[in-house]
Amino acid sequence: MIKIHLDPRTKLVMIFAVSFIVMVNAVSTIEWIVRIIVTLIPVFLLANEGKHVSAIRFLLCYAAAILLLKYYISAESTGILSALLLGYCGIVAQFMPAMIMAWYVIHTTKIGEFMSAMQKMHIPDGISVSLAVVMRFFPTIKEECLSINDAMKMRDISFGGGRITKMIEYRLVPLMFSCLNIGDELSAAAVTRGLGAQVRRTSPVQLKIKAVDWLMIVIFLLSMIIFVISKYFR
Amino acid sequence: MIEFKNVNFRYRGTDESGLHDLSLTINDGEMVLLCGASGCGKTTVGRLINGLIPHYYKGELTGNVLVNGMDIEKTELYELAGVVGTVFQNPRSQFFAIDTDGEITFGAENIGMPPDSIISRKDDVSSEMHIEKLLGRSIFELSGGEKQIIACASVSVLSPDIIVLDEPSSNLDLEAIEKLKEILKRWKLQGKTIVIAEHRLYFLRELADRMLILENGRITKEMTAEEIKKLTITDTEKMGIRPMILPEIQYKNSVVESEDILLLEDFCFTYKDGKHGINIPRLELPAYRIIAIIGHNGAGKSTLARNICGLERKCKGTLTMNGKKMKAKERLHNCYMIMQDVNHQLFTESVRDEVMLSMTDKALTDEQKASLADEILEQLDLAEYADTHPMALSGGQKQRTAIASGIASSKSIIIFDEPTSGLDLAHMKQVADQLKKLKDMGKTVIVVTHDNEFILSCCDHVVRLENGCIAEDNHKR
Numbered sequence: 001m002i003k004i005h006l007d008p009r010t011k012l013v014m015i016f017a018v019s020f021i022v023m024v025n026a027v028s029t030i031e032w033i034v035r036i037i038v039t040l041i042p043v044f045l046l047a048n049e050g051k052h053v054s055a056i057r058f059l060l061c062y063a064a065a066i067l068l069l070k071y072y073i074s075a076e077s078t079g080i081l082s083a084l085l086l087g088y089c090g091i092v093a094q095f096m097p098a099m100i101m102a103w104y105v106i107h108t109t110k111i112g113e114f115m116s117a118m119q120k121m122h123i124p125d126g127i128s129v130s131l132a133v134v135m136r137f138f139p140t141i142k143e144e145c146l147s148i149n150d151a152m153k154m155r156d157i158s159f160g161g162g163r164i165t166k167m168i169e170y171r172l173v174p175l176m177f178s179c180l181n182i183g184d185e186l187s188a189a190a191v192t193r194g195l196g197a198q199v200r201r202t203s204p205v206q207l208k209i210k211a212v213d214w215l216m217i218v219i220f221l222l223s224m225i226i227f228v229i230s231k232y233f234r
Numbered sequence: 235m236i237e238f239k240n241v242n243f244r245y246r247g248t249d250e251s252g253l254h255d256l257s258l259t260i261n262d263g264e265m266v267l268l269c270g271a272s273g274c275g276k277t278t279v280g281r282l283i284n285g286l287i288p289h290y291y292k293g294e295l296t297g298n299v300l301v302n303g304m305d306i307e308k309t310e311l312y313e314l315a316g317v318v319g320t321v322f323q324n325p326r327s328q329f330f331a332i333d334t335d336g337e338i339t340f341g342a343e344n345i346g347m348p349p350d351s352i353i354s355r356k357d358d359v360s361s362e363m364h365i366e367k368l369l370g371r372s373i374f375e376l377s378g379g380e381k382q383i384i385a386c387a388s389v390s391v392l393s394p395d396i397i398v399l400d401e402p403s404s405n406l407d408l409e410a411i412e413k414l415k416e417i418l419k420r421w422k423l424q425g426k427t428i429v430i431a432e433h434r435l436y437f438l439r440e441l442a443d444r445m446l447i448l449e450n451g452r453i454t455k456e457m458t459a460e461e462i463k464k465l466t467i468t469d470t471e472k473m474g475i476r477p478m479i480l481p482e483i484q485y486k487n488s489v490v491e492s493e494d495i496l497l498l499e500d501f502c503f504t505y506k507d508g509k510h511g512i513n514i515p516r517l518e519l520p521a522y523r524i525i526a527i528i529g530h531n532g533a534g535k536s537t538l539a540r541n542i543c544g545l546e547r548k549c550k551g552t553l554t555m556n557g558k559k560m561k562a563k564e565r566l567h568n569c570y571m572i573m574q575d576v577n578h579q580l581f582t583e584s585v586r587d588e589v590m591l592s593m594t595d596k597a598l599t600d601e602q603k604a605s606l607a608d609e610i611l612e613q614l615d616l617a618e619y620a621d622t623h624p625m626a627l628s629g630g631q632k633q634r635t636a637i638a639s640g641i642a643s644s645k646s647i648i649i650f651d652e653p654t655s656g657l658d659l660a661h662m663k664q665v666a667d668q669l670k671k672l673k674d675m676g677k678t679v680i681v682v683t684h685d686n687e688f689i690l691s692c693c694d695h696v697v698r699l700e701n702g703c704i705a706e707d708n709h710k711r
Contacts, residue, residue: 110331110332110333110335110336111330111331111332111333111336112331112333112335112336112339112343115343132330133330135332136329136330136331136332139332139374140326143374144578147573147575147578148578148579150540150545150571150573150578151573151578151579151581152581153545153566154543154545154566154569154570154571154579155579155581155591155592155639155643156566156567156594157581157591169581170581173581174577174578174579174580174581177577177625178575178577178578181327181577182326182327185322185324185327185328186327186328186329186330187290188286188290188291188322189320189322189327189328189329189330190330190340191286191289191290191311191312192284192285192286192311192314192315192318192319192320193315193319193320193330193340193341193344193388193389193392194311194312194315194316194341194344194345194392195312195330195344196311196312196344197312197313197315197344197345197346198312199345199346200346201343201344201346202342202343202346202347202348202349202352203343203349204339204342204343204349204352204353204356206349
């Protein structure tokens with residue numbers, strides 16, 4: 001399959017549209033159709049990145065959640081089971097699409113592209129640099145968390161001796177210390193390489209909005225418009 | 235030219251001083267090696283050259299530092315970026331980008347180089363350093379050695395006259411150190427001024443024009459290239475620095491008399507990427523000994539250690555000791571690993587609590603636990619820090635705290651993941667002594683390491699891995 005490569009600006013439009021449409025409550029059929037479309041596109045992109053298993057697993061969960069919402073759960077549902085199912089549906093149908101979109105954006109955007117895109121949109125360097133650091137930190141935090149988890153397994157304290165506060169404390173304290181250290185060393189390394197210079201940053205990455213970008217932008221903006229009109233102006 | 239004129243420096247918030255009345259001139263094109271024990275001030279000298287002191291790390295500075303005629307105190311960091319390049323110790327925390335291309339061009343983008351020249355500089359540097367294969371990759375999938383080469387390339391892009399390296403070989407295996415040496419050689423040929431602070435010295439023997447030994451922020455000894463080449467192991471030992479020659483490990487050829495055996499069977503494991511992993515159908519290790527696992531970055535050393543420890547549930551392998559066959563889950567209760575970054579395994583608010591946390595025996599009361607913990611701390615020279623917060627300790631003390639909790643957990647196999655990376659001679663020996671102590675307590679110690687000098691000082695048995703398989707398995711002489 002041809003690998004789709006999107007412009008960071010397109011991705012920004014998409015992430016904004018997905019988060020908005022998916023998070024807001026959908027009622028009418030047209031709203032549901034829009035919502036399912038904007039959910040399926042990120043899932044397709046996920047598969048396009050080679051994560052076929054995750055994509056299929058999500059599709060199954062999503063189908064289950066949609067069916068449950070349509071035929072089982074209603075505003076009158078009560079009881080623990082429906083509450084749990086409602087929670088499940090909420091997470092799968094409302095949070096997961098946005099998470100998948102965020103994963104896709106972080107996973108496929110190179111820092112260089114991102115900086116270049118921000119510059120084209122005339123965002124000040126200060127803001128784009130900080131956002132870039134945030135993006136760079138996600139994989140680091142993941143690596144650190146995995147190591148801490150291993151260390152906890154070896155000490156047999158994964159469940160904090162049964163106390164939830166300890167469970168969280170034992171994870172957060174080492175994580176905070178190592179992120180602080182890494183952050184400090186990282187900024188020292190960055191300033192020795194001229195970050196913060198009083199000149200305009202340049203970028204060797206040439207960005208161009210291609211046909212597929214236009215397609216995505218049109219789909220997502222249209223979805224937003226349809227959704228808003230259907231929800232608030234009828 | 236770099237000139238230090240009567241420089242005194244003290245880091246803010248500490249009593250110990252960084253540098254004392256230090257004067258030093260480094261000529262253009264010279265390669266100067268700074269060495270000495272941890273905390274001797276060699277890193278501080280590097281930071282004064284690249285301007286991180288006084289602009290990033292604050293403190294009291296008197297005297298003058300001139301770099302190519304610029305007074306460092308009055309020069310902004312970004313003005314120095316094109317003049318002084320720095321390679322840091324920890325590959326994990328010196329990368330700004332997530333991909334190698336972005337990392338290499340980062341400096342050039344910052345100083346506003348035109349896009350065309352950035353691309354041509356990147357191409358020049360990558361062909362010069364033979365790193366075309368590394369382009370377009372994610373930083374997170376590179377080995378430590380590859381990361382350090384990318385760090386060198388990203389410094390080279392700005393073609394600085396002066397290059398500062400702060401313990402660049404700490405996390406590298408022997409092969410990666412060879413590559414680093416090639417890069418240094420090329421920089422030297424290009425006439426760059428190189429200042430390198432290091433503990434491992436053997437790879438710099440032929441390159442260094444001058445060696446300065448620092449002690450408590452003062453230069454105590456200065457040696458020329460000729461003098462450096464003449465240094466023997468006894469000389470360096472006396473000076474308290476690591477040897478100038480890479481020591482060879484000698485092996486016994488004869489079959490060793492039967493002793494207690496640790497038997498590993500079916501240790502096969504592949505990571506999700508399908509490329510890396512280990513494949514060890516059978517391996518016998520002597521129990522109650524210190525066993526070194528060596529091999530290149532990416533050969534599977536850490537993977538083997540993690541699997542022995544039982545951290546990978548998917549591994550079907552078994553470990554037999556004293557007639558007991560253990561699967562991954564049981565191994566987790568019998569093995570304890572001291573990680574390379576010990577910060578990940580210190581959880582509590584005091585050293586004593588940290589040790590007590592490992593005591594899972596419910597029959598013990600808190601007082602009994604506390605007194606046991608104090609005993610263990612005594613053995614590891616940590617008694618005076620029992621009430622200190624683990625994060626306030628020095629690196630070596632943190633490591634000993636982790637060892638103490640390993641002892642407290644009364645597990646029989648203790649595994650170390652590169653315990654001596656970035657350690658000076660004295661600290662390396664200290665770690666070797668800790669390992670011997672553990673052996674005397676009847677523990678089996680397994681060490682993943684690149685450090686030949688360390689292996690010589692304490693290990694009994696050496697296993698070499700290559701591409702996830704056992705390449706050599708020998709008793710050390």
